[in-house]
Amino acid sequence: MTHTTPKHVQPITLVIFGASGDLTRRKLIPALYVLYKQKLLPPALKIVGTARRPLSDEAFRQQMEEGIRAFSRIKPQPGEPELKAFLSLLYYIALPGGEGDYRQLREKLDSLYAAEASETLPDSRLYYLATPPEAFWPIISNLGKAGLITPVDDPQRWTRVIIEKPFGRDLQSARELNQKIHTVLDERQVFRIDHYLGKETVQNIMAFRFGNSIFEPLWNRRYVDHVQITVAEKVPVGRRAGYYDKAGALRDMVQNHLMQLLALTAMEPPASFQDKAVRDEKVKVLKALQIMTPEQVAKFTVRGQYTAGVIDGQPVPAYQDEPGVAKGSRTETYVALKLFVDNWRWSGVPFYLRTGKALKMRLSEINIVYTRPPLALFKHEWHHGHVEGDQILPNRLTLRIQPDEGIRLRFGLKVPGPEMILHPQEMEFCYSKVFNAEPPEAYERLILDAILGDSTLFIRQDEVEASWEFVDAIIAAWQEQLDLPIHPYAPGSWGPEAADRLMERDGRHWIPEDQHSGQNEPRKG
Numbered sequence: 001m002t003h004t005t006p007k008h009v010q011p012i013t014l015v016i017f018g019a020s021g022d023l024t025r026r027k028l029i030p031a032l033y034v035l036y037k038q039k040l041l042p043p044a045l046k047i048v049g050t051a052r053r054p055l056s057d058e059a060f061r062q063q064m065e066e067g068i069r070a071f072s073r074i075k076p077q078p079g080e081p082e083l084k085a086f087l088s089l090l091y092y093i094a095l096p097g098g099e100g101d102y103r104q105l106r107e108k109l110d111s112l113y114a115a116e117a118s119e120t121l122p123d124s125r126l127y128y129l130a131t132p133p134e135a136f137w138p139i140i141s142n143l144g145k146a147g148l149i150t151p152v153d154d155p156q157r158w159t160r161v162i163i164e165k166p167f168g169r170d171l172q173s174a175r176e177l178n179q180k181i182h183t184v185l186d187e188r189q190v191f192r193i194d195h196y197l198g199k200e201t202v203q204n205i206m207a208f209r210f211g212n213s214i215f216e217p218l219w220n221r222r223y224v225d226h227v228q229i230t231v232a233e234k235v236p237v238g239r240r241a242g243y244y245d246k247a248g249a250l251r252d253m254v255q256n257h258l259m260q261l262l263a264l265t266a267m268e269p270p271a272s273f274q275d276k277a278v279r280d281e282k283v284k285v286l287k288a289l290q291i292m293t294p295e296q297v298a299k300f301t302v303r304g305q306y307t308a309g310v311i312d313g314q315p316v317p318a319y320q321d322e323p324g325v326a327k328g329s330r331t332e333t334y335v336a337l338k339l340f341v342d343n344w345r346w347s348g349v350p351f352y353l354r355t356g357k358a359l360k361m362r363l364s365e366i367n368i369v370y371t372r373p374p375l376a377l378f379k380h381e382w383h384h385g386h387v388e389g390d391q392i393l394p395n396r397l398t399l400r401i402q403p404d405e406g407i408r409l410r411f412g413l414k415v416p417g418p419e420m421i422l423h424p425q426e427m428e429f430c431y432s433k434v435f436n437a438e439p440p441e442a443y444e445r446l447i448l449d450a451i452l453g454d455s456t457l458f459i460r461q462d463e464v465e466a467s468w469e470f471v472d473a474i475i476a477a478w479q480e481q482l483d484l485p486i487h488p489y490a491p492g493s494w495g496p497e498a499a500d501r502l503m504e505r506d507g508r509h510w511i512p513e514d515q516h517s518g519q520n521e522p523r524k525g
């Protein structure tokens with residue numbers, strides 16, 4: 001896995017499907033603009049947007065300029081020449097449907113470089129599928145039929161395809177999509193994106209674990225009591241309700257983002273940072289997940305759905321009343337799970353995962369909670385100035401993915417005074433303070449990696465299928481056991497109380513809210 005300035009002499013065309021959509025305007029084009037500004041893009045690059053609706057090049061440029069101004073991590077300066085130069089790389093072609101369109105697309109792509117006498121090499125092509133998932137296969141199939149996909153071993157030019165999530169809606173549909181895709185593309189040409197993997201702090205999980213020698217020896221069942229992975233969203237379902245109601249939190253978040261975080265947390269050290277080595281280790285974890293029996297699903301999973309309420313003074317309608325949600329919907333907007341990774345390192349260590357919408361705060365965090373020392377020699381204060389007894393607070397390592405990206409390690413310190421009382425304290429690394437900068441957007445990294453041909457941070461076919469296999473067993477059990485409850489929870493809460501009981505039954509608890517702040521407050525009292 002490298003991150004170098006590209007040294008391409010070869011021209012590259014990036015074709016974005018779904019270019020009139022939200023993702024393109026909010027994320028993809030702003031990311032490309034930042035890469036352009038940082039001179040990380042190949043010098044000969046053109047970006048062609050497509051969607052079904054008609055749009056002129058000018059109108060497309062105008063919309064993308066608005067997107068850059070509103071959402072770019074680095075804002076354009078008034079009248080800056082780079083923005084104008086970047087926008088001049090953008091083109092648009094409407095593809096309302098059918099194979100004939102793709103012949104037009106081919107002509108347009110072929111003509112783009114023909115006008116430039118300086119370009120004697122053929123352009124390589126990166127296709128970005130930022131459309132609804134039902135369009136993925138028709139687009140790839142049409143690209144194939146129009147001769148727009150070169151063989152994987154073509155020495156002159158490459159073809160790569162980035163595919164957005166969701167990749168399938170269960171194991172069977174993911175397999176079918178993979179099989180169809182492989183009739184046109186080699187797996188090495190397929191880049192399934194999970195933007196979580198592009199986040200700096202997610203890559204830092206590997207750097208932290210495998211670039212330091214003091215943590216890895218403790219990273220196993222002998223020292224780790226349990227692991228918690230939280231991906232909480234504060235926003236309710238909003239404009240995606242139509243899609244979300246057919247998916248739910250398990251499909252929308254757990255199958256991809258949480259499974260990837262779990263894989264990076266639990267994987268064995270790879271032999272190298274080559275894409276194959278890293279992905280081989282990740283898939284081993286996903287294949288080692290204990291597939292739940294229906295009885296385990298009843299015991300180890302908690303579903304929730306938000307009711308009407310208020311977040312930050314703004315009314316939030318009940319999920320059931322969101323436009324696009326089916327009447328009486330049983331779709332979960334919250335899920336908590338307890339699962340096990342059946343391998344030598346993790347046998348018997350529970351992993352607790354939770355994710356949901358309309359929760360108290362936006363938070364993505366991994367917590368490694370260590371076992372307690374074997375003997376309680378000291379008293380401990382759990383809260384400032386309040387001695388709770390000799391229950392020892394375990395050491396805890398927190399990997400914060402968003403917001404306030406960073407790492408924290410909790411340990412006990414002696415409180416000054418005559419008594420031997422321990423106070424929990426945290427050592428903290430905060431990304432923005434240490435590097436004096438906000439981390440780059442995930443899409444910047446991932447688009448650049450795809451241009452460079454590095455698939456380490458993309459999901460391989462076997463990873464997708466292994467995580468669907470795990471998720472499918474849960475969905476099947478939910479569908480069979482209709483009496484399993486879907487617990488209501490208030491917007492702005494941490495989800496249903498039943499999720500707390502999932503932990504309490506094991507004598508554990510979710511990391512309390514006041515400990516997510518990462519603040520080392522001075523002791524009072």
Ligand SMILES: NC(=O)c1ccc[n+]([C@@H]2O[C@H](COP(=O)([O-])OP(=O)(O)OC[C@H]3O[C@@H](n4cnc5c(N)ncnc54)[C@H](OP(=O)(O)O)[C@@H]3O)[C@@H](O)[C@H]2O)c1
Nearest residue numbers: 018019020021022023051052053130131132135164165166
């Ligand atoms: N928005 C995000 O933050 C986000 C985050 C992660 C992943 N994603 C994924 O990214 C993809 C796009 O999301 P989005 O939020 O940008 O959706 P969106 O705003 O609804 O845009 C969808 C785009 O696809 C085009 N489109 C729709 N149906 C099509 C079809 N049958 N064939 C070709 N083009 C079609 C639309 O334009 P026309 O109607 O003109 O064709 C539009 O440009 C989805 O797979 C989504 O799951 C989005």
